[in-house]
Each structure stands twice: as structure tokens, then as C-alpha cells.
Amino acid sequence: MQVDISGLVDLQYGVVRRDQIVGATLTDGSLRWLLRSRQWQVVLPSVYASFTGRLTDAQREVAAQLYCGPSSQLTGPAALRAHGMRYAPDDELLHMLVPHTCHVSSSGFVLVRRTRRLDGRPVQRGAVTLASVARAVADTARACVDLRSVRAMVAEAVQRRLTTVALLREELDSGARKGSALMREALGEVASGVRSAPEAQLRQITETSSALPAVLWNPALVTLSGLPLPTPDGWIDDVGIALEVDSREHHSMPDDWSKTLHRHNILTSHGALVLHFTPTAIYAAPETVRRTIVESYLERVRSGGKAAIRLRSPSP
Structure with missing residues (x-):
């Protein structure tokens, strides 16, 4: 069975959500057949890849966005890498900010983080909404236990002018204090002139x-x-x-x-x-x-x- 999803390939890299195709391009039976015959694969609940094999980072990010909904934002290490930062901790999970009223739950490679404070400066990259560098650094730093890693992130973000000390400090002051001590220390160092x-x-x-x-x-x-x-x-x-x-x-x-x-x-x-x-x-x-x-x-x-x-x- 040949399924035409050409309109979604360029934007979504062949990753689709069920409501985008069932009733418009496919029937429920056709979708089940594509999955059963292993022409397609389930990526996340109600999110499918129109191919088999391992997903690229970009395809994983699109899948996470489709799963969590249009109001969600990619944050954490994956967002830092998407912004081009080198010093982002290794993490296979994609951290997604969702409105606190959203009922989606963590699944597979997606870690859902409900919040009453979505990032006010998101960046749109194709089908994916990225949290700003300042927000992604702050969210990542709160989960770190290693000052050296936090220092590297903060120094790189400021030195490469991906964000500013003022925006990072604003994120610290607006967000939770829990887990913020390392970033406060690193930010103080950068503010004093330290660059790495x-x-x-x-x-x-x-x-x-x-x-x-x-x-x-x-x-x-x-x-x-x-x-x-x-x-x-x-x-x-x-x-x-x-x-x-x-x-x-x-x-x-x-x-x-x-x-x-x-x-x-x-x-x-x-x-x-x-x-x-x-x-x-x-x-x-x-x-x-x-x-x-x-x-x-x-x-x-x-x-x-x-x-x-x-x-x-x-x-x-």
C-alpha cells in the first residue's frame, strides 16, 4: 500500500500524528495494516514513523512535539544541542515543557514537565518549538549535580552570545529555587568576567x-x-x-x-x-x-x- 504523506515529509521528516492522517489519508484498518506489515512503526502513543529503522535526532524531536501538542516546548540538553551548543550533558530523554493543564504523560524517550510558566521567548525550528537558550540552560542546570558541567554551559552560552547574563539571571529568579545553586555560582563567575x-x-x-x-x-x-x-x-x-x-x-x-x-x-x-x-x-x-x-x-x-x-x- 502506497500512502501519500508528501505534504508532511519536508516539515515533519516522515513522522506523523494519528489525527493528521486517519480519516484524511488513511482508514484505521489501513494504518493497522501498515504497522502490522512493518512498513510503518509506532514511535510514541498515536505518533508514527512512515519508515522503519532508527529515528534521527530531528525525527525524535518532531515526534516529541507531535506527542505533546502544539503548545509544548523542547527544553533541556536536546534543546541546547539544537541551538548549536557544544557543552550540553548527555541525555537520551527529550525534556518537553507542557502547560500544567495538559494531561499528556511521559512516554518512551519523552520526559514531560508540566509548568505554569512556559518560556516567553521560544524559537520555532520547523515543526519543533525550542525553549530559548536561557530557559534551556536553566532547566538543564537544575538537573545537574556537577558544577563543572554547569560552568561550561553558562560560559559557552554567554561567550558565544547565545544569551545574556541578564536573561539567565531572569530565568533563575523566575523559576524554582530548588536545584539552582550551581547555576547561581556559575553565573556569578561569568558576571565577574570569567569566560570558560x-x-x-x-x-x-x-x-x-x-x-x-x-x-x-x-x-x-x-x-x-x-x-x-x-x-x-x-x-x-x-x-x-x-x-x-x-x-x-x-x-x-x-x-x-x-x-x-x-x-x-x-x-x-x-x-x-x-x-x-x-x-x-x-x-x-x-x-x-x-x-x-x-x-x-x-x-x-x-x-x-x-x-x-x-x-x-x-x-x-
Whole structure:
């Protein structure tokens, strides 16, 4: 039996809901025959795929939307991946926000989350409604128990300008407080200038030392005459020490390494001491990293080390 659902293929990738086809294209008997003969398959209750085999991520998302209804919104890790984020936790379940009056229940790969507060800034991607990045980050963070994962999500979302600190804070303040502690901590780090999870970890390392002054994160630096200088990840202003996090991801191309060397040389030429740390060292050997920074700082204090560098004054 050939069934024409060409009108739904492009939009819904061959995934259909029962009320879209029965009575219009198929009879109940024809649908049962297609399923029994394994030409079609049941994906979720009353949701079918007009093919056999494993569904793609896009087909799963369409199926979840059809199952939960037009008012539902995809949130959680799957929504973050759909928005193009790299640092989203692994989760086979699709988290769907539905109005609190909706009677649909979790089934298969769909986890239903009833709410009185649907996202006010959803994004439509074809047949799927995505919660905004801010809402998806907040919903995902509340289910996380790992600060490192939450840091990575928050830092990526802000650094890549997929959302803002203000919108993330609005989500925190509007949503449930339960499970929000890690995101509040990560958001505070990003608001202070931290731009990545390794930077946040390095910030924590420096803050636990009573020997170090406050470290400035991603500050705008200039020469004494006012010429712009490269922005280090961290900066200890009184002795001119720059802290740099050198990740493999950032240096995956030869040009990236050249840029790092160029930054290093410029800062050094103006009297700065530049200390480089890899994320691996920051996470695996925090005591060694702390000791290196403290010893370098104390030596610069003893020797009277200074840099011909100052913080850029804010615009009047």
C-alpha cells in the first residue's frame, strides 16, 4: 500500500500524528495494516514513523512535539544541542515543557514537565518549538549535580552570545529555587568576567589562597600611553602577572598557537610575567597551579616587579 504523506515529509521528516492522517489519508484498518506489515512503526502513543529503522535526532524531536501538542516546548540538553551548543550533558530523554493543564504523560524517550510558566521567548525550528537558550540552560542546570558541567554551559552560552547574563539571571529568579545553586555560582563567575569553565576553576584556585590579591578576569589593558594590549584571562595588577588558560580546543589550528605566542610576547615586552596553564593541569593538579601562581607573585613582590601596563579607564 502506497500512502501519500508528501505534504508532511519536508516539515515533519516522515513522522506523523494519528489525527493528521486517519480519516484524511488513511482508514484505521489501513494504518493497522501498515504497522502490522512493518512498513510503518509506532514511535510514541498515536505518533508514527512512515519508515522503519532508527529515528534521527530531528525525527525524535518532531515526534516529541507531535506527542505533546502544539503548545509544548523542547527544553533541556536536546534543546541546547539544537541551538548549536557544544557543552550540553548527555541525555537520551527529550525534556518537553507542557502547560500544567495538559494531561499528556511521559512516554518512551519523552520526559514531560508540566509548568505554569512556559518560556516567553521560544524559537520555532520547523515543526519543533525550542525553549530559548536561557530557559534551556536553566532547566538543564537544575538537573545537574556537577558544577563543572554547569560552568561550561553558562560560559559557552554567554561567550558565544547565545544569551545574556541578564536573561539567565531572569530565568533563575523566575523559576524554582530548588536545584539552582550551581547555576547561581556559575553565573556569578561569568558576571565577574570569567569566560570558560577552566577559567572558573582557575578563579576558584586563586580565591582559596590567602597570599594572593584579587585577580581580575579578562580585564581591558593598555600601555602607560593608552595603547590597547591583549586581554589576558586573569590579571594580578599590582605586580603585572597575567594568567592564561591554554586549551587544546583553542590551539587546534597553527594560527591559534601563533596568536597565543603573539599575545605572550606583547605582554612580556611591556614587563608582564605571563603564566600559562592547561585545563588538564587546572583540574588535575590545582595545588601545583596555586603554588606556581603564589610563588611567582611573592617573587615579583620581593623583587619589586612591575609592568608598564595599566587598566583601561572606563569611558566617562
